[in-house]
Amino acid sequence: MSEEVRGSISLTIDGVAVTVPQGSTVLQAAERVGVVVPHYCYHPGIPTRPAQCRMCLVEIEGQPKLQPSCVFPAQDGMVVQTDSHEASLARRSVIEFLLLNHPLDCPICDAAGQCMLQDYAFETGQLKSRYAEAKVVLGRDRIAEDILYFGDRCILCTRCVRFMEDVAGDNTLIVAQRGHTAYIDTFPGRDLESEFRGNIVDVCPVGALVHEDFVFKARAWDMDNTPSVCPGCSTGCNIDINVTENQIVRVKPRYNPEVNAYWMCDHGRKHLVMANRGLRTEAPLIRRNGDLEAVGWSEALAWTAERLRAENGGSAVTSAGEACESLFYLRKLLSALSVGSGTFRVTTGEQATLSGFPRLKLRSQRAANVAGAELFGFEEAAELPPGEPGKLLVVMGDRLTEVPEGYGARASFFLYIGSHLSTATGNATAVLPVTTFAEMDGTFVNHEGRLQRFHQALQPPGVARPAWMVIGRILSRLGAADEASDVQSAFDAMASETQPMEGLSWAGLGLKGATLSEAGTPVLAVD
Amino acid sequence: MGYPHSHPLEVNTLLSRHFGEEDARTLEGWLARDGYEALRKALELDPDAITGAVKDSGLRGRGGAGFPTGLKWSFMPNEPDGLHYLCCNADESEPGAFKDREILRWVPHLLIEGCLIAARAIRAEHAYIYVRGEFFPFSRILADAVVEAYEAGYVGEDILGSGWSCDITVHIGAGAYIAGEETGLMSSLMGGRAEPRVKPPFPAQSGIFGRPTTVNNVETLAAIPMILSNGADWYRQWGTEKSPGTKLWCCSGHLTRPGNYELPLGVPLKEIIYDVCGGPRDGKAVKAVIPGGSSTPLLTANELDCPTTYEGMLEAGSALGTASPIVMDEDTNIVRAMRRIAQFYAHESCGQCVQCREGTSWAAKILHRIEVGEGSPSDIDTLYHLCEQLTGRTICPLADSVVFPLRSSLDKFGGEYEALIGNGA
Numbered sequence: 003m004s005e006e007v008r009g010s011i012s013l014t015i016d017g018v019a020v021t022v023p024q025g026s027t028v029l030q031a032a033e034r035v036g037v038v039v040p041h042y043c044y045h046p047g048i049p050t051r052p053a054q055c056r057m058c059l060v061e062i063e064g065q066p067k068l069q070p071s072c073v074f075p076a077q078d079g080m081v082v083q084t085d086s087h088e089a090s091l092a093r094r095s096v097i098e099f100l101l102l103n104h105p106l107d108c109p110i111c112d113a114a115g116q117c118m119l120q121d122y123a124f125e126t127g128q129l130k131s132r133y134a135e136a137k138v139v140l141g142r143d144r145i146a147e148d149i150l151y152f153g154d155r156c157i158l159c160t161r162c163v164r165f166m167e168d169v170a171g172d173n174t175l176i177v178a179q180r181g182h183t184a185y186i187d188t189f190p191g192r193d194l195e196s197e198f199r200g201n202i203v204d205v206c207p208v209g210a211l212v213h214e215d216f217v218f219k220a221r222a223w224d225m226d227n228t229p230s231v232c233p234g235c236s237t238g239c240n241i242d243i244n245v246t247e248n249q250i251v252r253v254k255p256r257y258n259p260e261v262n263a264y265w266m267c268d269h270g271r272k273h274l275v276m277a278n279r280g281l282r283t284e285a286p287l288i289r290r291n292g293d294l295e296a297v298g299w300s301e302a303l304a305w306t307a308e309r310l311r312a313e314n315g316g317s318a319v320t321s322a323g324e325a326c327e328s329l330f331y332l333r334k335l336l337s338a339l340s341v342g343s344g345t346f347r348v349t350t351g352e353q354a355t356l357s358g359f360p361r362l363k364l365r366s367q368r369a370a371n372v373a374g375a376e377l378f379g380f381e382e383a384a385e386l387p388p389g390e391p392g393k394l395l396v397v398m399g400d401r402l403t404e405v406p407e408g409y410g411a412r413a414s415f416f417l418y419i420g421s422h423l424s425t426a427t428g429n430a431t432a433v434l435p436v437t438t439f440a441e442m443d444g445t446f447v448n449h450e451g452r453l454q455r456f457h458q459a460l461q462p463p464g465v466a467r468p469a470w471m472v473i474g475r476i477l478s479r480l481g482a483a484d485e486a487s488d489v490q491s492a493f494d495a496m497a498s499e500t501q502p503m504e505g506l507s508w509a510g511l512g513l514k515g516a517t518l519s520e521a522g523t524p525v526l527a528v529d
Numbered sequence: 530m531g532y533p534h535s536h537p538l539e540v541n542t543l544l545s546r547h548f549g550e551e552d553a554r555t556l557e558g559w560l561a562r563d564g565y566e567a568l569r570k571a572l573e574l575d576p577d578a579i580t581g582a583v584k585d586s587g588l589r590g591r592g593g594a595g596f597p598t599g600l601k602w603s604f605m606p607n608e609p610d611g612l613h614y615l616c617c618n619a620d621e622s623e624p625g626a627f628k629d630r631e632i633l634r635w636v637p638h639l640l641i642e643g644c645l646i647a648a649r650a651i652r653a654e655h656a657y658i659y660v661r662g663e664f665f666p667f668s669r670i671l672a673d674a675v676v677e678a679y680e681a682g683y684v685g686e687d688i689l690g691s692g693w694s695c696d697i698t699v700h701i702g703a704g705a706y707i708a709g710e711e712t713g714l715m716s717s718l719m720g721g722r723a724e725p726r727v728k729p730p731f732p733a734q735s736g737i738f739g740r741p742t743t744v745n746n747v748e749t750l751a752a753i754p755m756i757l758s759n760g761a762d763w764y765r766q767w768g769t770e771k772s773p774g775t776k777l778w779c780c781s782g783h784l785t786r787p788g789n790y791e792l793p794l795g796v797p798l799k800e801i802i803y804d805v806c807g808g809p810r811d812g813k814a815v816k817a818v819i820p821g822g823s824s825t826p827l828l829t830a831n832e833l834d835c836p837t838t839y840e841g842m843l844e845a846g847s848a849l850g851t852a853s854p855i856v857m858d859e860d861t862n863i864v865r866a867m868r869r870i871a872q873f874y875a876h877e878s879c880g881q882c883v884q885c886r887e888g889t890s891w892a893a894k895i896l897h898r899i900e901v902g903e904g905s906p907s908d909i910d911t912l913y914h915l916c917e918q919l920t921g922r923t924i925c926p927l928a929d930s931v932v933f934p935l936r937s938s939l940d941k942f943g944g945e946y947e948a949l950i951g952n953g954a
Contacts, residue, residue, distance in 0.1 A: 052724075052726065052727070052881060052924075053727045053924065054881035054882050054883075054924060055882075055883055056882050056883050056884060056922055056923065057883075059922065066921075067921040067922075068921070068922065070727065073727055091918075092918065092922055095884065095914075095918040095922075096883045096884065099883045099884055099886075099887035099888055099891075099918075100883055100887070102887050102891060103887065132907070132911055133891065134895075134898070134905075135891070135894040135895070135898070157883070158880060158881075158883075158886070160881075177722065177880070179880075180705070180722075180877075180878065180879050180880045181875060181876065181877070181878035181879065181880045181886055181889070181890065182875065182878070182880065182886050182887055182889075182890040183880075184880035184886070
């Protein structure tokens with residue numbers, strides 16, 4: 003293991019010796035040896051630690067009382083029992099207290115299955131309540147335009163209040179009243195409007211805060227969870243996509259200290275849930291006898307490749323939300339057809355910064371892979387290329403909204419590689435249906451040059467395939483490159499030919515990504 | 530004298546000497562009573578000498594915990610690298626206690642003088658007096674006195690030409706018992722909720738606005754001027770080695786002469802109840818006494834021979850607390866009294882710690898059920914369990930405060946509980 007650090011302290015947790023850096027708490031020291039001290043109010047991403055839930059009380063030799071391990075500093079020679087008779091009794095008692103006025107509505111609670119109160123209640127095994135009194139009933143409230151507050155489930159850990167104040171820098175959320183009638187509310191006359199408010203739902207250890215668009219929608223155990231990267235802006239927050247019945251029902255931030263820590267913005271959440279809506283391309287379409295006609299992949303690819311052979315020069319546009327692998331293969335295709343640089347357009351919006359973790363911003367460039375598009379030689383442009391009459395026009399990913407009527411109609415060949423249909427796609431010579439980022443594996447490069455993997459969360463509609471796969475197959479028919487049959491080989495082909503990615507592999511990239519360096523050696527993230 | 534009662538034992542009224550004298554509230558009246566002489570003396574002493582004198586006097590904090598005042602002052606940094614604060618705790622909220630109120634009401638300049646001397650000792654140049662919200666008329670009296678003292682140069686810039694400056698701000702609370710706990714008080718003073726926080730850091734390390742702060746009770750600070758004027762030995766002629774001086778007693782409940790009495794520490798509790806206060810009304814017998822304000826263990830009629838010192842009351846199984854005996858005569862329903870006390874603490878719990886938030890109200894509900902004859906035998910066990918889990922588990926001692934009287938009532942008057950439960954069954 004690591005060598006003795008200067009200023010480190012050694013102590014014993016449940017009989018196991020551990021060495022931690024000076025300034026660590028007992029709870030952190032316990033974590034080092036794999037002992038999770040149950041806790042509610044403590045959250046590693048929220049700086050204030052009120053030690054008020056009293057769940058993490060542990061027995062420390064020489065201390066007259068049980069001590070809250072979340073704030074108690076680890077000291078040299080300390081002997082800690084996290085599970086002593088007295089500590090267990092105290093914890094059991096906290097659970098009993100928390101359940102006194104709790105409605106026990108797990109069967110309809112969205113947190114059921116992912117609830118720290120439920121987990122610890124089962125662990126302590128108190129199946130019968132000694133409480134013979136009437137419960138305090140607080141009911142349900144809308145705490146923000148899109149977030150519901152179930153007061154009766156709330157255990158008043160105040161994580162939400164402290165996230166807003168300490169991390170989001172917004173003191174709208176408060177504890178109202180006091181004692182056993184206290185509840186969470188917004189300050190009178192103010193609304194919770196922060197762009198980061200959705201995180202209060204994530205930090206809630208129980209089912210007290212729920213997004214309204216998720217409420218009663220899915221059970222925790224019915225959802226599939228896929229690690230991914232948010233496509234909402236160029237920050238590239240690491241996320242988990244929760245899917246049920248092939249629908250994205252919820253998105254949660256996934257911890258990455260280098261990018262987004264424990265958080266993400268609300269724009270990202272909403273953007274994602276909407277990501278797959280719209281009129282989708284489901285089958286390859288080729289123009290025969292003036293009309294677009296649905297055909298199988300083999301026919302579509304052969305037909306398209308055959309006609310592309312005749313092309314020389316033209317214009318191209320991509321979306322800045324396409325995977326690096328797709329951009330790589332598109333670049334190869336454009337080179338084979340002697341098409342110049344190619345452009346992309348980016349939607350912009352107002353920037354918002356998470357003041358307690360300023361690295362996380364909702365950035366004004368609302369696309370996930372602007373840096374990737376630039377890496378593969380595409381240039382940002384305000385407008386779509388008009389397309390030279392009688393020349394090739396290739397469009398990948400851009401949804402062709404707000405384009406002039408008849409866009410692309412005068413091209414010698416208008417190749418549309420995209421996931422959504424629009425009026426303009428009706429002018430295409432061939433429409434090749436591809437997946438959205440949620441339906442495929444791939445990588446994005448964020449605003450600071452971090453290459454990050456995302457994974458397939460949904461089944462694509464019809465016969466849509468990832469763009470890198472589709473273009474690879476055209477290239478192999480043109481004899482210009484080998485096709486890639488899976489994302490690993492697509493990535494490896496890309497990395498071997500793209501200097502800043504040299505030496506990287508799909509597996510080696512892991513779930514936390516690597517920073518591309520101009521000098522040539524990428525820096526892999528450390529967990 | 531207009532003041533309600535006095536008693537022959539009160540031969541040496543020090544704090545309460547001028548209670549009842551309305552003109553003592555004015556600066557003129559106060560100066561006529563040798564007011565601000567101790568301040569003049571303090572201005573010539575260096576801070577450590579003042580702290581030394583208070584240490585020697587053995588004065589202990591009158592807010593309930595009895596921590597030695599001089600020692601508390603000595604925790605403040607000697608070399609200030611910025612502002613220090615003194616905070617006078619005038620949030621007197623303990624049921625049964627009404628001593629600080631009387632000091633604010635009758636001798637506000639005594640408190641101001643005490644604050645100034647203490648501020649000088651701890652190298653503070655700003656003193657806050659946090660007055661309980663419900664004390665509205667008395668905070669007005671205090672505020673008027675502060676204004677007068679400012680105008681005459683006793684407070685503010687360059688006090689009495691000494692070159693030393695000290696401001697005093699009277700801050701009125703919004704009415705929360707827990708604002709009497711020092712960290713809760715500081716949070717409230719800074720505009721937050723009156724919520725206690727984990728110590729360390731202690732106020733002397735990080736208090737008001739993150740600066741070193743000392744929080745002292747009104748009665749403690751009011752004792753400072755006379756200690757400085759007359760010396761530690763003079764002060765020690767009353768009381769005992771460990772509990773020197775005099776103390777204001779707030780006697781309430783079923784007494785013939787309830788009221789506020791200043792007595793040397795160490796007088797047997799029985800004497801205070803029977804001789805000073807005339808015992809229970811109508812010749813009734815005492816059933817129980819909660820000697821130190823509602824948060825102390827109750828004593829039965831047979832346990833009243835104890836000397837009223839910090840150590841003597843501990844030995845008797847209770848605590849001196851705020852020296853506020855609540856006397857209950859033979860007709861008292863102990864369960865009802867405990868229910869009322871538990872309701873008070875449930876109402877005043879700030880709600881941070883789970884045990885206190887849920888446990889105090891649970892205890893109050895169980896006690897209510899027993900009181901109205903709907904108790905069940907298992908309730909006694911549950912109450913004992915609550916006592917165990919509310920002790921020493923929380924950030925501040927509010928939860929412990931309900932346990933002290935409750936557990937002692939279960940121990941000493943278990944029969945009353947059983948009788949009521951029996952009736953209900």
